[in-house]
Amino acid sequence: MKKLLLTLIAPLFLVGCYMGPQGELVGVHPRQYWEQSNPYGMNYIHFGSFTMGPSDQDVPFALNTRSKTVTIPPFYMDVHEITNNEYRQFVHYVRDSLFLDALFQDAGLEEYGTDVDANGDDLERIR
Structure with a gap:
């Protein structure tokens, strides 16, 4: 009898625990995919990084400054100089x-x- 009662109450308890997305942040409705096109007369320059400062090949000068890595965000550049x-x-x-x-x-x-x-x-x- 206990197993029968547990079998009937357990699914009812599990279903009753789910209340749906009430009071929680669930986001916004999905939107169509949007892709930015290049403005007319502009080229897209991708992000990147480079090392600024003396390199390992700068032995004759033996500068004690440290090199650092600089990261550049993406940007647009005009086609014409x-x-x-x-x-x-x-x-x-x-x-x-x-x-x-x-x-x-x-x-x-x-x-x-x-x-x-x-x-x-x-x-x-x-x-």
């Missing part, structure tokens, strides 16, 4: 165009800002 002067010109253009837009808006003179170049083609505003 530019000089420092070209970058400086770009920064000045963007700074000047944003300043003029803000100046015209503050003075209420939006109609005086030009949206065409010397050839009459529309300009894209950087916002």
